[in-house]
Amino acid sequence: MNALVPCPRTTVAPGAVHVPDWLSPAEQRSLVDACRRWAVGPVPMRHVRLPRGGTMSVQMVGVGWHWRPYAYTRTAPDVNGARVAPFPTWLVEYGRRAVADAYQDPSAAAGYAPDVALVNFYDAAATMGLHQDRDERSAAPVVSLSIGDSCVFRFGNTERRGRPYTDVELCSGDLFVFGGPSRFAYHGVPKVRPGTADPATGLTSGRLNITLRVTGLAAGG
Numbered sequence: 439m440n441a442l443v444p445c446p447r448t449t450v451a452p453g454a455v456h457v458p459d460w461l462s463p464a465e466q467r468s469l470v471d472a473c474r475r476w477a478v479g480p481v482p483m484r485h486v487r488l489p490r491g492g493t494m495s496v497q498m499v500g501v502g503w504h505w506r507p508y509a510y511t512r513t514a515p516d517v518n519g520a521r522v523a524p525f526p527t528w529l530v531e532y533g534r535r536a537v538a539d540a541y542q543d544p545s546a547a548a549g550y551a552p553d554v555a556l557v558n559f560y561d562a563a564a565t566m567g568l569h570q571d572r573d574e575r576s577a578a579p580v581v582s583l584s585i586g587d588s589c590v591f592r593f594g595n596t597e598r599r600g601r602p603y604t605d606v607e608l609c610s611g612d613l614f615v616f617g618g619p620s621r622f623a624y625h626g627v628p629k630v631r632p633g634t635a636d637p638a639t640g641l642t643s644g645r646l647n648i649t650l651r652v653t654g655l656a657a658g659g
Contacts, residue, residue, distance in 0.1 A: 450593050450604050453579070453618030455540040460613035463638055466585045469648065470640040473557050476501055480520040483559065487516065495564040501525055503554040503653055508573050510554065510653050525553050533650040536581040540615035550578060552650035553657075560589065560645040562632035568592060568599040568624040575654030579617025583648040584608045586641040588634045594624035610636055 448456045461469070476499050477483040483499040489507055502525030503510040504517075513521050530551060538547040558566070571580055591614065594603035603624070608614060616623060630645050 451620045454616040454620040456606055457540055457613040459611050461611040466611055466639040473646055476523050481514040481517050481522050496566060497559045499557050501555040505556055529555055533581050536613055536615055537579055552652050554651050554653050556649045558647045560630045566627040568594055568626040570622050570624055574651055576652040577621050578652035579615050581650040582614040584612045585610050585639055585646040586635040587645040588631045589627050589645055590629040592626050592628055596623050599624050610639055
């Protein structure tokens with residue numbers, strides 16, 4: 439039996455922490471503005487085509503590195519061949535602050551240097567199946583930021599896509615960090631809750647999810 443985890447700060451699993459209302463309204467607006475810039479290029483946001491011919495229902499754009507199933511590259515040969523937008527220093531600081539706050543330990547962020555952001559946009563019908571983030575060559579934590587419509591975030595185990603899992607309500611401004619024993623846990627988004635976005639964030643509908651990661655790849659790409 440899995441129930442929605444309530445709003446207070448929660449350790450969902452060892453190394454997996456949900457911090458509600460972590461982003462201020464001003465920070466959310468700033469991130470929405472940045473995502474709009476990234477969405478138009480140099481590599482535009484798009485529905486990722488999967489190896490078996492399907493497409494993801496979410497729209498995605500990468501910053502720092504381009505992701506396609508199942509590899510990172512600096513350019514986007516499957517889109518327009520352009521080099522992706524560079525990863526900004528201020529996003530590194532977001533990542534370090536997020537890890538330190540999630541684990542309530544400044545030393546936990548020592549050496550944490552995310553070099554890629556995957557920006558996903560969910561419309562009312564978009565979902566994300568349970569999957570592991572295994573394309574990185576680093577086991578550093580993943581930092582997930584939510585803006586706009588709330589969603590059901592399903593956080594599972596490291597062995598299989600099925601149960602046991604926990605459903606967490608992620609709202610606009612929430613932070614979710616998973617690392618350590620939970621770094622390779624299956625996770626996904628089975629449902630977005632349309633109409634729950636606060637227009638004050640600059641996003642009137644849909645959900646933005648920004649995940650910061652350490653690829654572990656050479657800087658030159």
